[in-house]
Amino acid sequence: MIDSIKKNSLEFFNTNGLPNKKLENWKFTSSKNFKNFSKSSSSINEIQKIKSDELSIVFVNGTLDKDSLKSFKYSHLLEVKNLNELNSKKLLHCSKNFFNETMFNLGMSEFENGSYLSFKNNSVIKDVINIKNYFFENEENKRISSFNIFHINEGSEISIIEEDIKENHSIFNLKLNKFICENSSIFKYGKSFNDDSQTHSLSYNYYQIEKDVALSVDSMVKSSFFNKEFIEVDLNNIGSDAKINILNLGKKEQHLDNNILINHNAEHCTSFQHVRNVLNHKSTAVFNGKVIVAEGAQQTDSNQSNKNLLLSLESNAFSNPQLEIYADDVSCGHGSTTGALDENSIFYLRARGINYSSAQKILIKAFAKEVIDDFSLSSLQDISEIALDSWIDG
């Protein structure tokens, strides 16, 4: 089944080519550097063995390192298959919007050895699982595509923090992930990209959410020359909640880009998007956020917030929060602000003897920390706060 999807995706990409600025999701995003990258031919077998630990699952160039599961403490709760072995439409189903994205199709056509990782029913794991993505590539300007599916089965509670580890900084990382959260599951997913590299990263994350699920997605990005992430959440059944908290820290000529779509397809669901960008030098950020409340999705409660702090005259933020509502008994809010540090606040701090530079740093940290404080994973809060401090001091 996956082979036919890959074939169709290749045809789509060959027909449509790289994205251009006429496309809504790429209006403020240049793809001109993409053509400098070619498909990686490195294989996992050529790569040195990675030492793992009992709480880590290792992926090398997007492919699951099955050896890492031998030391993984909870491997007895995990069922693993190669995506080639999956014949379920439900499991392989992905966002139609993603299939209209040429880069998603490129990634789908190129990935090799994708994995399906399924946590069994009622797998309650209090430890945070680390997903370590190692990227090895001897040649410059290579594109590594991956596709993996994570299945959180009924009654399970799973927390994951994902980390990218790269030795070669000129990699284009094209990452496709699908997450399925079954009834009454709790899934906390966090990412901290923190390596100050020249990496290009483009990811498509699709979340298929069933009944009474609590989903939280937290991320802090302070690396990557180019980072664009698509998140789509389908709230398919009643009583579910999706929280997305994202902090992007941009310097130099970094481009940081979030495209979030939450589909309220069922009643009594709640969603919360909170994206903050702190931008210095010539960095840019894009926020395309959309909530669609389907007909019949009554008692939806949704909030969407994008705030941008510009630390230089040359930094830019493009914000496009949108709501589409087809139900009549809902509570939906959205808002966006963009501005510099508040001079009155700086004056207030300086009037207490705190110097100008320290006052600026205090205010930047306060702005950023409001997102970090909302992260549901306390260990990600700690990692992010340290990364934030070093970013501010740097």
Add this chain to the structure above:
Amino acid sequence: MIKIKNLEASIDDKTILKGIDLEIPAGEVHVIMGRNGSGKSTLANVIAGNEAYELDSGSISMNNTDITEMSIENRALEGIFLCFQYPVAIPGVGMAYFLRSALNAHRKHQGKDEMDALEFLNNAKGILSELGLDDSFLKRSINDGFSGGEKKKSEILQLLTINPKLAVLDETDSGLDVDALRTVAKGVNKFKNKDNSVLIITHYQRLLNYIKPDVVHLMIDGKIVESGDMSLVEKVEKDGYSWLEK
């Protein structure tokens, strides 16, 4: 303590202060009263070094050090403390972190060791108790979600923690109920001693029922036009300011 000579200041090309002369010796409490728009708050901000105002002429010195060209933070470190009329809210910055940062900036300037967190907390808890505030006040963000009274108490908490040489109270009494007014006055009375000074800017007599001033100044159109004792306050309460324009 502070000496202000022929101070002229403007904002957006509009001259507000038109030649202020004021001297407050150590150990004294001075009051400035005046109509709205007479320049009282501008004077407070110019003393604190607010860069939104242009200093056109004159000088300010603290303990014989000329601070006219000093930055905002260096004035604060030299001992000037402005109690803001409208304290800003800064979400995300905890009161404890802010207060300790401010206190330690002063201690560093004075050549003292930084105060550790425990000593700071013990010190702050005593002040909080006197102001009728709960310890949890320190866990809140600066002035974020504070009531009007809490904001002014927060200013007094900062005043007592930093213990500056000159406290400039810019309409600290505005918007306070009687209980909060008494608490604020109690804090200011606790602060004042023979080595420091207080400048109170106000419209009303009521704060002065609790804090006894040594000198009262009346301001009209950017100038101090009359100075005297508490009887001036009573005259203003009774007759307003029009008699000063004759």
